[in-house]
Amino acid sequence: MENLYLVKDENQLAAFRDFVAKNSAKLQDYLTFLKDEFAVYDLPQAIIWSDFDSATQIIREIPVPAYTNDRRMVMTPELTVWKDLYLLQLENYETSHQTQAIANHYQSLSENSLLQIVGHELAHWSEHFLDDFDGYGAYIWFEEGMVEYISRKYFFTDEGFQTEKACNQSLVELFQKKHGWHSLNDFGTSTYQGNYASIFYEYWRSFLTVDKLVENLGSVQTVFDSYHRWVNTDKTLPLLDWFIQQKIIDKEI
Numbered sequence: 001m002e003n004l005y006l007v008k009d010e011n012q013l014a015a016f017r018d019f020v021a022k023n024s025a026k027l028q029d030y031l032t033f034l035k036d037e038f039a040v041y042d043l044p045q046a047i048i049w050s051d052f053d054s055a056t057q058i059i060r061e062i063p064v065p066a067y068t069n070d071r072r073m074v075m076t077p078e079l080t081v082w083k084d085l086y087l088l089q090l091e092n093y094e095t096s097h098q099t100q101a102i103a104n105h106y107q108s109l110s111e112n113s114l115l116q117i118v119g120h121e122l123a124h125w126s127e128h129f130l131d132d133f134d135g136y137g138a139y140i141w142f143e144e145g146m147v148e149y150i151s152r153k154y155f156f157t158d159e160g161f162q163t164e165k166a167c168n169q170s171l172v173e174l175f176q177k178k179h180g181w182h183s184l185n186d187f188g189t190s191t192y193q194g195n196y197a198s199i200f201y202e203y204w205r206s207f208l209t210v211d212k213l214v215e216n217l218g219s220v221q222t223v224f225d226s227y228h229r230w231v232n233t234d235k236t237l238p239l240l241d242w243f244i245q246q247k248i249i250d251k252e253i
Contacts, residue, residue: 001073002046006054016049019077023115030119030154038150039127044073047118052081063199068121075121077114083107088196089171093178098170105167112155119151128224130231139239141187142227145206149214152207165211168204172253175201184209184252185238208253209240216248 003020007013034040048059055065055076064085065076076082086106090099129143152161175197187202213223230242243249 001043004046004048006048006050006059008051008053012051016077019111019114020049023111026115027118027122030115031122033154034123034126034150038123040122040125041127043122043125044068045071047073047075049077050074052076052078063196066117066121068124073121075118077118079109079111079114082113082117083109085196086200089200090197092195092197093174098174102167102170105163112160116151116155119155120147123147123150128228130228141184141202141206142210142239144187144203145208145210146220146223148203148207149210150220153220165208168208171197172201172204172208184240205253209249212249212253213243 005013005016007016031040031043048055050059050065052065055074056062059074060067065074065081067074083106086109087103090103093099124143124147126147129146131143152164156164179198184202184205187206210223213226214220217223217226226243226246226248227239230239233242237245240252244251
Protein backbone atom coordinates (compact mmCIF):
# COMPACT_ATOMS: atom_id res chain seq x y z
CA MET A 1 0.00 0.00 0.00
CA GLU A 2 1.18 3.47 -0.81
CA ASN A 3 0.78 6.31 1.66
CA LEU A 4 -0.68 9.36 -0.06
CA TYR A 5 -1.49 12.68 1.56
CA LEU A 6 -4.22 15.26 0.95
CA VAL A 7 -3.61 18.11 3.36
CA LYS A 8 -4.14 21.83 3.81
CA ASP A 9 -0.60 22.91 4.63
CA GLU A 10 2.94 21.78 5.35
CA ASN A 11 2.34 21.55 9.09
CA GLN A 12 -0.51 19.11 8.57
CA LEU A 13 1.58 17.11 6.11
CA ALA A 14 4.38 16.84 8.66
CA ALA A 15 1.93 15.75 11.37
CA PHE A 16 0.33 13.09 9.18
CA ARG A 17 3.71 11.77 8.04
CA ASP A 18 4.82 11.62 11.66
CA PHE A 19 1.72 9.59 12.57
CA VAL A 20 2.40 7.12 9.75
CA ALA A 21 6.10 6.78 10.56
CA LYS A 22 5.47 6.36 14.27
CA ASN A 23 2.83 3.67 13.77
CA SER A 24 3.99 1.86 10.64
CA ALA A 25 5.43 -1.10 12.56
CA LYS A 26 2.23 -1.48 14.61
CA LEU A 27 0.09 -1.41 11.49
CA GLN A 28 2.34 -3.90 9.73
CA ASP A 29 2.03 -6.26 12.70
CA TYR A 30 -1.74 -5.83 12.53
CA LEU A 31 -1.77 -6.65 8.82
CA THR A 32 0.18 -9.83 9.54
CA PHE A 33 -2.39 -10.68 12.21
CA LEU A 34 -5.25 -10.08 9.77
CA LYS A 35 -3.61 -12.24 7.14
CA ASP A 36 -2.96 -15.11 9.54
CA GLU A 37 -6.27 -15.01 11.42
CA PHE A 38 -8.83 -13.51 9.05
CA ALA A 39 -7.69 -14.21 5.49
CA VAL A 40 -6.78 -10.65 4.55
CA TYR A 41 -4.70 -11.21 1.41
CA ASP A 42 -5.55 -8.22 -0.76
CA LEU A 43 -5.27 -4.61 0.34
CA PRO A 44 -6.16 -1.21 -1.09
CA GLN A 45 -3.62 0.26 -3.48
CA ALA A 46 -3.19 3.26 -1.22
CA ILE A 47 -4.19 4.87 2.04
CA ILE A 48 -5.03 8.53 1.57
CA TRP A 49 -4.27 10.34 4.81
CA SER A 50 -6.59 13.30 4.43
CA ASP A 51 -7.78 16.33 6.33
CA PHE A 52 -11.40 16.23 7.46
CA ASP A 53 -12.86 18.56 4.82
CA SER A 54 -11.18 16.76 1.94
CA ALA A 55 -12.21 13.35 3.28
CA THR A 56 -15.84 14.31 3.78
CA GLN A 57 -16.44 16.75 0.92
CA ILE A 58 -13.90 16.29 -1.89
CA ILE A 59 -12.95 12.61 -2.11
CA ARG A 60 -16.46 11.60 -1.12
CA GLU A 61 -19.46 13.31 0.42
CA ILE A 62 -19.80 11.44 3.69
CA PRO A 63 -19.85 12.67 7.30
CA VAL A 64 -17.34 10.19 8.75
CA PRO A 65 -13.70 10.57 7.57
CA ALA A 66 -12.72 6.89 7.43
CA TYR A 67 -13.82 4.55 4.64
CA THR A 68 -12.52 2.14 2.05
CA ASN A 69 -13.30 0.64 -1.33
CA ASP A 70 -11.53 -1.77 -3.65
CA ARG A 71 -8.86 0.77 -4.62
CA ARG A 72 -8.17 3.12 -1.78
CA MET A 73 -8.72 3.74 1.89
CA VAL A 74 -9.25 7.22 3.34
CA MET A 75 -8.50 8.22 6.92
CA THR A 76 -8.18 11.47 8.86
CA PRO A 77 -5.48 10.79 11.49
CA GLU A 78 -6.29 13.72 13.77
CA LEU A 79 -7.37 12.82 17.27
CA THR A 80 -9.12 16.15 17.89
CA VAL A 81 -11.32 15.58 14.83
CA TRP A 82 -12.48 12.20 16.10
CA LYS A 83 -13.02 13.43 19.65
CA ASP A 84 -15.24 16.20 18.30
CA LEU A 85 -17.20 13.80 16.07
CA TYR A 86 -17.84 11.39 18.91
CA LEU A 87 -18.89 14.21 21.23
CA LEU A 88 -21.44 15.39 18.65
CA GLN A 89 -23.43 12.27 19.52
CA LEU A 90 -24.41 14.06 22.73
CA GLU A 91 -25.56 17.38 21.28
CA ASN A 92 -29.30 16.62 21.48
CA TYR A 93 -29.33 15.07 24.95
CA GLU A 94 -29.74 16.92 28.22
CA THR A 95 -26.64 16.91 30.39
CA SER A 96 -26.68 14.13 32.97
CA HIS A 97 -24.26 11.87 34.85
CA GLN A 98 -24.61 9.45 31.94
CA THR A 99 -23.78 11.98 29.22
CA GLN A 100 -20.94 13.43 31.30
CA ALA A 101 -19.38 9.99 31.70
CA ILE A 102 -19.56 9.51 27.93
CA ALA A 103 -18.03 12.94 27.31
CA ASN A 104 -15.22 12.25 29.78
CA HIS A 105 -14.47 8.99 27.99
CA TYR A 106 -14.24 10.57 24.56
CA GLN A 107 -12.20 13.52 25.80
CA SER A 108 -9.63 11.09 27.20
CA LEU A 109 -9.12 9.10 23.97
CA SER A 110 -5.54 8.42 22.94
CA GLU A 111 -3.89 7.97 19.55
CA ASN A 112 -4.56 4.27 19.98
CA SER A 113 -8.16 5.00 18.99
CA LEU A 114 -6.91 6.25 15.63
CA LEU A 115 -5.10 2.96 15.09
CA GLN A 116 -8.30 1.11 15.93
CA ILE A 117 -10.22 3.09 13.31
CA VAL A 118 -7.55 2.29 10.72
CA GLY A 119 -7.75 -1.32 11.87
CA HIS A 120 -11.52 -1.31 11.39
CA GLU A 121 -11.16 -0.26 7.76
CA LEU A 122 -8.39 -2.77 7.00
CA ALA A 123 -10.38 -5.66 8.51
CA HIS A 124 -13.05 -5.09 5.85
CA TRP A 125 -10.64 -6.81 3.45
CA SER A 126 -11.13 -10.19 5.11
CA GLU A 127 -12.21 -12.87 2.68
CA HIS A 128 -14.39 -14.31 5.43
CA PHE A 129 -16.99 -11.71 4.45
CA LEU A 130 -19.02 -12.86 1.48
CA ASP A 131 -20.60 -10.04 -0.50
CA ASP A 132 -21.43 -11.70 -3.80
CA PHE A 133 -25.10 -12.40 -3.16
CA ASP A 134 -28.20 -10.29 -3.72
CA GLY A 135 -29.28 -8.09 -0.87
CA TYR A 136 -25.95 -8.13 0.90
CA GLY A 137 -26.44 -4.52 1.93
CA ALA A 138 -29.18 -5.59 4.32
CA TYR A 139 -26.62 -7.65 6.25
CA ILE A 140 -23.78 -5.15 6.30
CA TRP A 141 -24.34 -4.72 10.03
CA PHE A 142 -22.53 -8.02 10.57
CA GLU A 143 -19.42 -6.95 8.69
CA GLU A 144 -19.36 -3.53 10.34
CA GLY A 145 -19.86 -5.00 13.79
CA MET A 146 -17.25 -7.70 13.24
CA VAL A 147 -14.49 -5.41 11.94
CA GLU A 148 -15.15 -3.10 14.88
CA TYR A 149 -14.88 -6.06 17.26
CA ILE A 150 -11.69 -7.43 15.67
CA SER A 151 -9.92 -4.06 15.63
CA ARG A 152 -10.90 -3.19 19.19
CA LYS A 153 -9.77 -6.55 20.53
CA TYR A 154 -6.41 -6.05 18.84
CA PHE A 155 -5.65 -2.43 19.68
CA PHE A 156 -7.41 -1.96 23.04
CA THR A 157 -6.52 -3.44 26.40
CA ASP A 158 -9.19 -5.57 28.04
CA GLU A 159 -10.07 -2.61 30.25
CA GLY A 160 -10.17 -0.25 27.28
CA PHE A 161 -12.38 -2.68 25.36
CA GLN A 162 -14.87 -2.89 28.22
CA THR A 163 -14.86 0.88 28.76
CA GLU A 164 -15.61 1.52 25.09
CA LYS A 165 -18.32 -1.14 25.15
CA ALA A 166 -19.98 0.45 28.20
CA CYS A 167 -19.91 3.83 26.46
CA ASN A 168 -21.60 2.30 23.41
CA GLN A 169 -24.26 0.68 25.58
CA SER A 170 -25.02 4.05 27.18
CA LEU A 171 -25.28 5.76 23.80
CA VAL A 172 -27.62 3.07 22.47
CA GLU A 173 -29.79 3.45 25.57
CA LEU A 174 -29.93 7.23 25.19
CA PHE A 175 -30.78 7.02 21.51
CA GLN A 176 -33.55 4.48 21.97
CA LYS A 177 -35.11 6.45 24.82
CA LYS A 178 -35.29 9.53 22.61
CA HIS A 179 -35.98 8.05 19.17
CA GLY A 180 -37.41 4.60 19.73
CA TRP A 181 -36.24 1.28 18.35
CA HIS A 182 -35.91 -0.14 14.84
CA SER A 183 -34.45 -3.36 13.54
CA LEU A 184 -30.75 -3.62 12.82
CA ASN A 185 -31.83 -5.20 9.54
CA ASP A 186 -32.43 -1.60 8.44
CA PHE A 187 -28.72 -0.76 8.72
CA GLY A 188 -27.56 0.97 5.58
CA THR A 189 -30.92 2.19 4.30
CA SER A 190 -30.37 5.70 5.61
CA THR A 191 -27.39 5.36 7.93
CA TYR A 192 -25.55 8.45 6.69
CA GLN A 193 -28.58 10.70 6.31
CA GLY A 194 -29.03 11.48 9.99
CA ASN A 195 -26.92 13.25 12.59
CA TYR A 196 -23.84 11.75 14.21
CA ALA A 197 -25.88 10.19 17.01
CA SER A 198 -27.96 8.22 14.51
CA ILE A 199 -24.94 7.28 12.37
CA PHE A 200 -22.87 5.92 15.23
CA TYR A 201 -25.94 4.32 16.83
CA GLU A 202 -26.05 1.78 14.00
CA TYR A 203 -22.35 0.99 14.34
CA TRP A 204 -22.48 0.63 18.11
CA ARG A 205 -25.47 -1.70 17.92
CA SER A 206 -23.71 -3.75 15.27
CA PHE A 207 -20.63 -4.05 17.47
CA LEU A 208 -22.68 -4.93 20.55
CA THR A 209 -24.54 -7.61 18.60
CA VAL A 210 -21.29 -9.19 17.39
CA ASP A 211 -19.89 -8.96 20.91
CA LYS A 212 -22.92 -10.90 22.18
CA LEU A 213 -22.49 -13.47 19.40
CA VAL A 214 -18.84 -14.01 20.37
CA GLU A 215 -19.78 -14.21 24.04
CA ASN A 216 -22.42 -16.86 23.35
CA LEU A 217 -20.46 -18.92 20.81
CA GLY A 218 -17.05 -18.61 22.42
CA SER A 219 -14.87 -17.24 19.62
CA VAL A 220 -14.81 -15.02 16.56
CA GLN A 221 -14.09 -18.02 14.35
CA THR A 222 -17.18 -19.84 15.60
CA VAL A 223 -19.26 -16.76 14.81
CA PHE A 224 -17.84 -16.73 11.29
CA ASP A 225 -18.64 -20.44 10.98
CA SER A 226 -22.26 -19.73 11.90
CA TYR A 227 -22.37 -16.82 9.47
CA HIS A 228 -21.13 -19.10 6.68
CA ARG A 229 -23.80 -21.65 7.59
CA TRP A 230 -26.39 -18.94 7.03
CA VAL A 231 -24.75 -17.92 3.73
CA ASN A 232 -25.27 -21.50 2.52
CA THR A 233 -29.01 -21.34 3.23
CA ASP A 234 -31.49 -19.82 0.77
CA LYS A 235 -31.16 -16.61 2.81
CA THR A 236 -34.90 -16.01 2.88
CA LEU A 237 -34.47 -15.36 6.60
CA PRO A 238 -32.33 -12.29 7.33
CA LEU A 239 -29.04 -13.05 9.06
CA LEU A 240 -30.03 -11.42 12.33
CA ASP A 241 -33.35 -13.25 12.42
CA TRP A 242 -31.51 -16.48 11.62
CA PHE A 243 -29.19 -15.99 14.61
CA ILE A 244 -32.28 -15.57 16.78
CA GLN A 245 -34.03 -18.59 15.24
CA GLN A 246 -30.93 -20.67 15.91
CA LYS A 247 -31.07 -19.46 19.54
CA ILE A 248 -27.57 -18.02 19.28
CA ILE A 249 -28.91 -14.72 20.60
CA ASP A 250 -32.25 -14.10 22.30
CA LYS A 251 -33.30 -10.87 20.61
CA GLU A 252 -32.06 -7.74 18.90
CA ILE A 253 -30.34 -5.04 20.90
